[in-house]
Amino acid sequence: MTLARLPSAVTGWLLATPLALVLGFFLVLPILMIVTVSFWTATEWSYGPDFNLENYVFLLTSPVTLQVYIKTFTYVLLSWFFCLTIGFTVAFFLAFHVRSLVWQVALFLLCTIPFWTSNIIRMISWIPFLGRNGLANSTLIELGLIDAPLEWLLFSDFAVVLAFVHLYTLFMVVPIFNTMMRIDRSLIEAARDAGASGFQILTNVIIPLTKPGIMIGSIFVVTLVMGDFITVRFMSGGNSASVGRVISNEIALLQYPAAAASAVVLLITVLIIIAAMLRAVDIRREL
Amino acid sequence: MRDALDLELASLTKRYGAAAAVDAVSHVFASGRYCCLLGPSGCGKSTTLRMIAGHETATSGDIVLGADNITHAPPAARGTAMMFQSYALFPHLSVWENVAFSLKMKGVEKNERRRRAMTLLEMVEIAPMAERRPAQLSGGQQQRVALARALITEPRVLLLDEPLSALDPFLRVRMRVELKRLQRELGVTFIHVTHGQDEAMALSDDIIVMNGGRIEQSGSPREVFDAPRTEFVARFMGGHNVLANGAGKIAVRADRTRLSRSGEGALSATVTGAEFQGTVVIVAMRAADGAELSATLSDAAFYADPFDPGATVTVGWDHADQHALAG
Numbered sequence: 001m002t003l004a005r006l007p008s009a010v011t012g013w014l015l016a017t018p019l020a021l022v023l024g025f026f027l028v029l030p031i032l033m034i035v036t037v038s039f040w041t042a043t044e045w046s047y048g049p050d051f052n053l054e055n056y057v058f059l060l061t062s063p064v065t066l067q068v069y070i071k072t073f074t075y076v077l078l079s080w081f082f083c084l085t086i087g088f089t090v091a092f093f094l095a096f097h098v099r100s101l102v103w104q105v106a107l108f109l110l111c112t113i114p115f116w117t118s119n120i121i122r123m124i125s126w127i128p129f130l131g132r133n134g135l136a137n138s139t140l141i142e143l144g145l146i147d148a149p150l151e152w153l154l155f156s157d158f159a160v161v162l163a164f165v166h167l168y169t170l171f172m173v174v175p176i177f178n179t180m181m182r183i184d185r186s187l188i189e190a191a192r193d194a195g196a197s198g199f200q201i202l203t204n205v206i207i208p209l210t211k212p213g214i215m216i217g218s219i220f221v222v223t224l225v226m227g228d229f230i231t232v233r234f235m236s237g238g239n240s241a242s243v244g245r246v247i248s249n250e251i252a253l254l255q256y257p258a259a260a261a262s263a264v265v266l267l268i269t270v271l272i273i274i275a276a277m278l279r280a281v282d283i284r285r286e287l
Numbered sequence: 288m289r290d291a292l293d294l295e296l297a298s299l300t301k302r303y304g305a306a307a308a309v310d311a312v313s314h315v316f317a318s319g320r321y322c323c324l325l326g327p328s329g330c331g332k333s334t335t336l337r338m339i340a341g342h343e344t345a346t347s348g349d350i351v352l353g354a355d356n357i358t359h360a361p362p363a364a365r366g367t368a369m370m371f372q373s374y375a376l377f378p379h380l381s382v383w384e385n386v387a388f389s390l391k392m393k394g395v396e397k398n399e400r401r402r403r404a405m406t407l408l409e410m411v412e413i414a415p416m417a418e419r420r421p422a423q424l425s426g427g428q429q430q431r432v433a434l435a436r437a438l439i440t441e442p443r444v445l446l447l448d449e450p451l452s453a454l455d456p457f458l459r460v461r462m463r464v465e466l467k468r469l470q471r472e473l474g475v476t477f478i479h480v481t482h483g484q485d486e487a488m489a490l491s492d493d494i495i496v497m498n499g500g501r502i503e504q505s506g507s508p509r510e511v512f513d514a515p516r517t518e519f520v521a522r523f524m525g526g527h528n529v530l531a532n533g534a535g536k537i538a539v540r541a542d543r544t545r546l547s548r549s550g551e552g553a554l555s556a557t558v559t560g561a562e563f564q565g566t567v568v569i570v571a572m573r574a575a576d577g578a579e580l581s582a583t584l585s586d587a588a589f590y591a592d593p594f595d596p597g598a599t600v601t602v603g604w605d606h607a608d609q610h611a612l613a614g
Contacts, residue, residue, distance in 0.1 A: 189342050190375035194389035194440065195363030204391070208379045 031267075038260035047257050055261035064246075069269075072242040074157070075232070076225045079164035083221045084214065086165065087172025091213075092206070094173075095180035096188075108177070111170055123163050123234050130154035130162075155237030163235045164225055171224070172217035179213030180206070215281040219274055226270050292318035292353045292443050294339070294476060299348035301334050301500075308334045310500035311348065316444070316478060316493070321470045323487035324480045326497035327523065332480045333448060335497070339478065340369040340446050352443060363389070368442035372449045374433040376421035383408060383417040386435045407435040411469075427458045434469070445470075447479040451486060463490055484524050488512065496520050513540075518612045528580045528602075529612070530554070536612040542583040543608040546570060546600045554602040556580055558594045570594055572602070 006014070041050035059065055090111065098104045114122060129135045130153040137149040152158050183206065191201045207214075229244030243266050250259035294316040301309040309331040316322050324332040337343040339350055341362035350358045357365040376385050384391075387404040395403075408414040411431040421429055430450065437445055450466070451459045467490055470477045481487050487494050488508040495505040496519075504516040515521035521529050521538040528539050556572035568589040572580040580602060594600060 184373070184375060186371045186373060186375035187377060189362075190369075190371055190377075190436075191388070191392075192342070193340065193362045193369045194392055194436070196388075196392045200392050204388075205377060 034260045034263050036260075037257055038264050040257040040260075042255060042257040047255075055257050056265075059258070059261050059265060064241075068241050068243055068246055071240060072226060072244075075160060075164065075242060076222055078161045079168065079225045080218060080221050082161065082165040083169045083172045084218065087169050087217060088176055088210075088214070090169070090173050091176035091180055094177055095183075096206075111173055114166075115170065119167055120230065120234070122167065123231055126159065126163060126166075126235070127154060130159060155235070155239060157236065157240060159235040160232055160240060163231050164228070167231065168221045168224055171220035172214075175216040175220075176210055176213040179210045183209050211281045212283040215277055215283050219277060222273060222277075223270055226266065226273075292476070294318070294444055294478075295349075295351045296335070296339075297349040297351065299335065299338060299350060300346045301331070301338060301343060302346045307500050309338065312497075312500070312502055313348075314495060314502060314505060316476055318443075318476050319474045320492040321467065321477045321490055322479065322493045322495060323491040324478065324495050324497060325482070325484060325487040325523075326503075327482055330497040331500040332482075332497045336369075336446050336448055336478060336480045339365075339444070340367055341365055342369070363392075363440070366443040367446055368437040368440045368444075369446045370433050370437045370448065370450055373453060374421075374429045376429055376432055376436070378421055381418050381420060382413070382424070382432050385421065385432055386439055388436065389440050403439060404435070407439050408432075410438075411435045426454050427462060430454065430462060434466075438473070438475075442475060444476045444478060447477060449480055449482070451481070451483075459486070466490065496523065498523070514610050516613055521610075521612060526583070528582075530574075530578065530580075531576075534611065537609045538612055539604045539609050541569070541581045542567075543604055544580070544582040545603045546582050546584070546594065547603065548598075549601055556600055556602050558596050558598045558600060560596055561589070561594060572600065574602075 038055055039051045039053070040047055041052055041054065094104055094107055098107060127134070131137070132149045132151070132154070134154070136153055137146075140146045141149070187205055187209075188201055191205050196204060227244050229242065229248040232240055232242040232245050233248075243262065247259050247262045247266070250256075250262060296312055296314050296316075298311045298313055299309060300307060300311050312331070312335060324335060326332045334343055338345050341357070341360060345358055348358070349356055352366055355366075357367075362369070377388065380388070383401060383404040386407055387395075387400040390400040390403060405414055405417060408417055411434055413428055413431045413435070416424060416428060416432075421432065424432065430453075433450075447466075451462055454462060463486060466477070466479070479487075479490060491508055493505060494508050494511045496503045496511060498519050504511055504520045511520065512524055512526070515524060515527060515538050518529050518536050518538070521527040526541050528541055528544055530537050530539065554574060556574045558570060558572050560571045562569045562571070563586070566586060567583050568586055570582045570584060570589070572582070574580055582602070
């Protein structure tokens with residue numbers, strides 16, 4: 001029997017089935033399991049099926065949770081700010097100052113070179129640079145700018161944000177560059193014709209038209225930083241906790257119900273943030 | 288006589304590497320006139336316009352508007368305004384905000400901006416659309432917005448880069464009537480770039496025909512059409528037969544070309560086709576030396592004694608109707 005002989009409603013359902021199965025099995029089912037486990041009961045030595053809100057009550061009343069979320073939001077805000085500033089500048093340079101397409105592509109590929117190695121290696125490579133006897137400190141001492149090594153360069157919030165910015169700036173560059181390349185160049189001439197200065201063109205034409213790209217990049221950076229645990233552990237030397245690290249610790253201690261509850265709260269938080277961001281800017285024309 | 292607001296180009300040149308896109312062009316655009324820069328694509332007409340607008344730097348030569356040398360002035364300080372080919376309306380701004388953009392750049396207060404934008408929008412008869420976005424307008428409406436945006440700067444010269452090319456043929460004819468009306472009412476010099484000779488003839492007070500980065504001929508549409516100076520102009524304006532005689536090349540208007548079955552006349556040719564156009568019939572022919580010729584006959588004259596394809600005819604004209612061509 002061919003598809004054409006089936007009623008169109010049936011054809012539609014059949015065509016949607018494979019993707020629905022894949023998403024159901026690999027996305028919806030795991031989330032449902034996490035939600036289920038988050039209601040289980042747990043003691044120091046055991047956990048098992050149950051339906052109680054103890055995990056959530058503990059999580060939402062613990063002062064640690066608030067501290068950890070404040071820390072995580074600090075990382076998110078700082079990383080987002082620096083990724084946006086650097087990413088916008090790089091994309092702007094590539095899109096508007098590099099005239100030939102060949103150079104645009106070449107410089108763009110240059111930006112992606114760090115991605116040829118893994119995240120962890122890129123993080124670890126900061127350690128010999130930032131350490132107490134590392135390149136940064138010894139250079140500064142030799143130049144006579146400081147007398148003693150700077151302790152806050154490594155295993156600190158500074159190092160964590162630095163690593164985030166290093167890891168995720170490209171996620172900002174790509175969508176912003178993509179949006180900028182779609183801006184009709186005659187709009188910029190029209191603005192100049194109307195007497196706009198370079199800065200006025202930036203604020204009145206380029207930034208408003210780049211907003212969807214900025215928003216897509218921001219969603220990448222915010223979700224990646226919100227869910228991260230390894231960068232925070234490595235770069236803070238174990239001195240700082242983010243929401244991701246809390247979950248990872250709970251898993252290490254086999255506290256699966258508590259970890260599941262933390263994960264559910266984190267997921268809801270991230271979804272609320274994304275919903276708020278999408279309300280601010282319509283990104284549909286970019287997709 | 289020179290007017291205080293004439294726009295003069297003096298040996299204006301634009302080179303890209305060794306190639307000259309515009310090659311030492313000199314011309315005076317008399318103020319308050321509708322001028323068309325006419326030529327095929329790549330002839331340098333758009334580059335000339337963009338140099339006048341200040342969006343392209345001149346390699347050498349000068350642009351003088353009234354008493355000011357504006358060759359190196361920024362676009363907004365020249366007294367010119369440009370209407371772009373694709374209109375270049377800001378998609379994120381409403382119609383009135385687009386029109387008021389230059390006022391915003393100058394720091395004019397919002398109510399005043401809106402008031403002045405609305406005046407312009409009323410002039411181009413599109414005020415009811417003031418709150419819409421450009422994407423919600425038709426091509427003709429977008430063009431009116433672009434026109435209002437260019438005019439709000441009160442330019443002394445309005446530069447139009449192929450303004451009608453994005454419109455369908457019906458709208459094109461309507462918009463060109465409107466452009467002409469606006470130019471007459473405002474008294475501003477319009478410089479309009481086009482590759483359509485019918486558009487140029489319908490609109491201009493002065494036509495400047497360009498080819499290969501140079502001006503081939505300039506003058507009123509009638510002067511240019513009646514007496515093309517070069518073979519290029521004769522062929523580009525259309526409606527002409529270009530023929531070789533002993534001394535060089537001559538042009539004869541197709542509607543002054545006579546056909547007869549035999550007898551008097553300089554030249555014989557074979558009819559290759561006849562095209563009915565309503566009031567006239569255009570007869571296409573090939574001369575013995577291979578040159579393509581055409582004759583425009585009135586429908587009455589043609590159908591009284593039709594020429595069929597393959598017929599041999601003698602082509603003739605009055606001596607007064609032939610023009611010697613230079614080059």
